[in-house]
Amino acid sequence: MKFLKPTRLGSAALAAIVVAAGTAGAASAATFSGPIKSGLVVYAIPKDTINPYEVIADNGIKTALSKLGGTVTVSSGTVDTAAAQEPSIQSAEQSHANAIIIAGNDPEALCSDLAQAQSAGTDVVSFDSDVSCPNHLFINQANTQQIGESEVQLLGKEIGYKGQIAILSAESTATNQNAWIKYMKVELKLPKYKNMKLVKIVYGNDEPTTSKTVLLGLLSAYPDLRGIISPTTVGIQTAAQYLDTHKKLLKQITLTGLGLPSQMRPYVEDGTVKEFELWNPANLGYLAGYAAANLASGMPLKAGEKFTAGKLGTYTILPPSGGTGLSVVLGPPTVFDKANIKDFNF
Numbered sequence: 001m002k003f004l005k006p007t008r009l010g011s012a013a014l015a016a017i018v019v020a021a022g023t024a025g026a027a028s029a030a031t032f033s034g035p036i037k038s039g040l041v042v043y044a045i046p047k048d049t050i051n052p053y054e055v056i057a058d059n060g061i062k063t064a065l066s067k068l069g070g071t072v073t074v075s076s077g078t079v080d081t082a083a084a085q086e087p088s089i090q091s092a093e094q095s096h097a098n099a100i101i102i103a104g105n106d107p108e109a110l111c112s113d114l115a116q117a118q119s120a121g122t123d124v125v126s127f128d129s130d131v132s133c134p135n136h137l138f139i140n141q142a143n144t145q146q147i148g149e150s151e152v153q154l155l156g157k158e159i160g161y162k163g164q165i166a167i168l169s170a171e172s173t174a175t176n177q178n179a180w181i182k183y184m185k186v187e188l189k190l191p192k193y194k195n196m197k198l199v200k201i202v203y204g205n206d207e208p209t210t211s212k213t214v215l216l217g218l219l220s221a222y223p224d225l226r227g228i229i230s231p232t233t234v235g236i237q238t239a240a241q242y243l244d245t246h247k248k249l250l251k252q253i254t255l256t257g258l259g260l261p262s263q264m265r266p267y268v269e270d271g272t273v274k275e276f277e278l279w280n281p282a283n284l285g286y287l288a289g290y291a292a293a294n295l296a297s298g299m300p301l302k303a304g305e306k307f308t309a310g311k312l313g314t315y316t317i318l319p320p321s322g323g324t325g326l327s328v329v330l331g332p333p334t335v336f337d338k339a340n341i342k343d344f345n346f
Contacts, residue, residue, distance in 0.1 A: 031306040031314055032299040040070030040296055042289070043092035045102040047080045047129065047174075051206060053233040053260060053281050054103065056346055057128065060285025061101055061292075067310060068293050073097075080171045080206050082109035093117040099292035100124050101285075104131035107175045123295040127288040128281075129176040130324065137301060137317065138327040139288040141279045144176075145322070147231070147333060148183025151257065152193070154275050154335070155227045158254045162195040163226025166218050168239060168257075170206040170232040179323075180231050199225070204235050211238040219249070230257035236276060240267040261336050261344035268341050277333045280346055284330050287312055291328060301326060 044061045046054035054076075062072045075091060077084025082105045092100050093116060100122055104110055111133035114124050118135060127139035141147075155165060167184065169177045181201065188198055199222055204211025211234055218225060230236040236257035243249055244267055259276045267273045290309035299307055303319035303326060315328045336344065 031308060032294055034298045036068050036293050037098070037297045038069045040065065040068065040098045040293055041095065042070055042072050042099045042101060042292055042296075043088065043095070043097045044072050044074045044285075045085050045088045045092070045100060046074065046076050047103045047105055047206065048078050048084070049074065049076050050078055051234060052263065056260070057103075057281040057285035057288075060282035060287075061289040062285075063282070064286045064289025064310060065293065068290075070098075070293060072289070080105045080174070082106035082173075085110060086113050089113040089117055092122060093120050096120070097122050098296040101288045101292050102126050102131065103128040104175055105129070105171065106173045107132040109173075123292060123301075125288055125292045125295065127284060129174050130179075130327075131175065132325075134325075135301065136325070137291055137295065138325060139284065139291055140324070140327050140329045141176075141281075141284050142331065142333045143329055144179045144324065145183045147258075147277075148180040149187045150277065150333065150335075151180065151229050151231060152184050152187040154256045154277070155229055155254060156193060156196060158256065158274055159196070159227045161192055164197050164199045164222055164224055165227040165229065166199055166222065166225060167201045168211060168215060168218070168228055168230040168232070168235040169201060169203050170235065172203045177231060184229065196227075204232070204238065206232055206234045208234060208238045211235045212242060215239050215242060219253075225253060227254045227256070230255065230259075233258060233260050233263065233278070236273075237263045240264060240273050243267075244270065244272045258333075259336075260346060261341050262346060264336065265341050268336065268338055275335055275337045277335045279330055279333050282346055283312060286310065287315065287328065287330055291315075 044058050058074045065072045075088035114133050124136035130138045202214035204214050230239050236259040239255050255273050256276050258278050287309050294307040303317055305317045308314050318327050
């Protein structure tokens with residue numbers, strides 16, 4: 001399968017591509033036209049309630065449900081563990097929520113609680129980080145394989161396809177992180193990366209302090225390290241902050257990954273980071289909100305089903321593939337650099 005390359009676009013062009021991505025390949029099935037139920041109650045359960053990325057995504061969910069006349073309760077813990085999310089799932093069930101939208105901190109550990117909520121009539125949508133539980137819809141921020149491949153491509157280009165590299169990830173159980181890393185490893189097997197070696201994967205648990213600790217461990221253990229990929233907004237910002245105050249390291253080490261433009265702008269503008277990528281988390285939450293509202297209003301959970309997601313256009317539920325169940329893909333990620341980062345405010 002051929003994948004689109006990551007794009008460097010302004011915000012207007014990005015919006016157009018998101019709509020196009022939502023409608024692509026959706027010519028056969030009719031769009032679900034049943035009325036959206038009024039007064040829908042939705043529980044948004046992010047990985048945690050303090051990560052700025054999660055807050056932006058949650059606000060996207062709120063925007064969608066507000067337009068549809070529903071309400072959203074954001075509930076989760078302050079650490080990225082399944083145990084911290086379980087009470088929120090239970091609260092959603094006890095509140096007879098119409099739908100749960102969850103970014104799973106573990107692919108399997110939450111399935112029992114989610115199944116119990118489903119048996120009580122609550123629809124389940126995962127987003128950002130999937131769960132492996134049956135009978136739910138995953139809202140994927142971008143094609144999983146494309147993200148993993150493009151992260152390696154960005155770094156390889158910047159370091160001349162030579163040297164030791166490492167990955168600074170979030171939590172070791174995060175579905176999205178592990179899926180992207182899987183495809184990074186596959187990409188690294190291509191001949192053009194024969195002189196690049198992945199020496200270590202470390203986990204900062206999406207906590208700035210832990211991320212800095214494991215970063216320092218990397219720098220100490222691998223003095224010849226040439227590049228770091230951090231596919232997490234907390235990790236890449238933490239690494240950028242450290243490199244920004246230790247400029248001599250920039251002669252040797254290149255950093256890229258997935259970050260928020262609002263957080264990464266100063267590091268791009270001063271040259272600490274040349275390029276990184278991401279999607280719009282507000283749009284991801286917005287799409288998840290519309291998907292949950294449509295499911296809770298009677299849309300069948302099956303491949304080929306289409307629904308309208310407000311300003312983002314029409315999307316199609318994709319069949320299971322490559323370990324991912326029924327899903328919807330928001331659109332391709334955007335590469336940010338000095339030329340375009342000022343155009344993005346999320």
